[in-house]
């Protein structure tokens with residue numbers, strides 16, 4: 160395939176060299192002449208293990224050429240990768256200056272180019288940027304229409320500097336963010352031609368844009384979390400490396416897909432109290448744990464978010480499905496659904512509550528005591544029949560996933576379903592569906 164790559168920095172250099180290594184003909188473009196000259200000499204302009212050797216070989220084999228001639232690059236390729244920088248402005252916002260400039264330049268050439276061309280954005284850009292910046296800029300300068308005259312795909316890069324070649328060949332996944340669900344066969348075929356064993360996900364362009372930020376935010380969060388635990392360990396004269404080395408061995412709960420579903424707040428008898436105790440200890444040691452400190456605040460905001468969704472409906476009769484802090488238990492301690500029910504009562508709402516495990520006849524021991532002493536005012540709203548709660552309510556708040564409820568919710572015409580747990584996909588409900596996230 161004939162490929163042009165705009166921006167010969169870390170991402171662009173690696174893409175250029177790897178595509179060329181597999182036999183594609185790649186034209187690299189950069190506004191910095193020294194980077195172009197370096198490539199022409201078979202040298203890499205970035206320090207990256209193994210890159211110089213492959214660059215040299217590919218240039219000698221004639222698979223790479225570098226130029227500042229944009230016209231030549233676009234006219235002699237079927238596909239252009241945009242790998243320019245997208246830095247932050249002083250106020251933190253995304254600077255699209257380089258992106259717009261390169262798109263203007265590509266668009267000008269597309270105006271005269273016959274036949275299809277694919278523009279692939281590899282730079283990291285915020286959700287919405289492909290639609291609000293990339294496509295309008297290309298359409299304006301080319302005078303052509305995206306989707307019919309040329310194609311646009313957002314295809315984020317996941318490499319890390321220092322092990323970029325290995326990461327390029329072993330990405331976690333290949334994300335193809337496509338406009339209007341149009342599959343780009345040219346780009347798909349290019350990735351198929353590469354010796355890369357990674358799942359390919361066809362998604363909307365906004366999902367693709369967001370995935371990249373979700374990944375980077377999570378990586379940053381992990382580092383900061385580990386540092387906060389480390390700082391605490393140090394103050395307590397505990398070997399933080401021992402702690403975290405064992406921590407990462409838990410691939411069931413710690414390093415897994417567990418707890419990574421967007422939805423409602425957490426609660427229960429452990430997480431809230433343990434975070435409170437740990438952050439209290441940190442304070443007493445004068446250790447700042449900013450990330451840990453924010454967890455319960457953020458969790459509380461999620462409960463308020465649910466409350467606002469319910470209040471915004473303007474309805475009085477609210478049915479609550481699930482009162483315990485999670486499915487499969489009758490434990491009500493610090494349950495976010497209990498807090499939500501309390502908020503609703505204070506707002507004068509008429510409640511009906513169903514929980515398959517919280518049944519006054521069945522609960523025993525500590526939990527019975529908890530109900531009788533801590534939330535006696537909620538008892539009178541508990542119902543034994545799921546169907547009755549469903550029938551008597553205008554708004555149905557789903558806090559836990561009950562299998563039986565799933566089927567019944569599909570026939571809820573005239574009611575508003577507020578789904579805190581994604582029990583159903585939005586289109587599956589016959590009434591109005593509002594998901595919390």
Ligand SMILES: NC(=O)c1ccc[n+]([C@@H]2O[C@H](COP(=O)([O-])OP(=O)(O)OC[C@H]3O[C@@H](n4cnc5c(N)ncnc54)[C@H](O)[C@@H]3O)[C@@H](O)[C@H]2O)c1
Nearest residue numbers: 166167168169170189190242243244245261282283316320
């Ligand atoms: N560096 C990484 O590890 C990494 C990993 C994944 C994604 N990204 C993202 O990829 C993008 C590029 O990152 P990078 O680190 O390679 O940036 P970089 O600054 O190393 O390289 C960008 C290159 O683009 C060139 N350039 C700017 N305008 C141009 C134009 N009009 N025509 C041709 N070349 C032009 C610059 O001269 C520079 O060489 C960013 O959006 C970044 O967030 C970076």
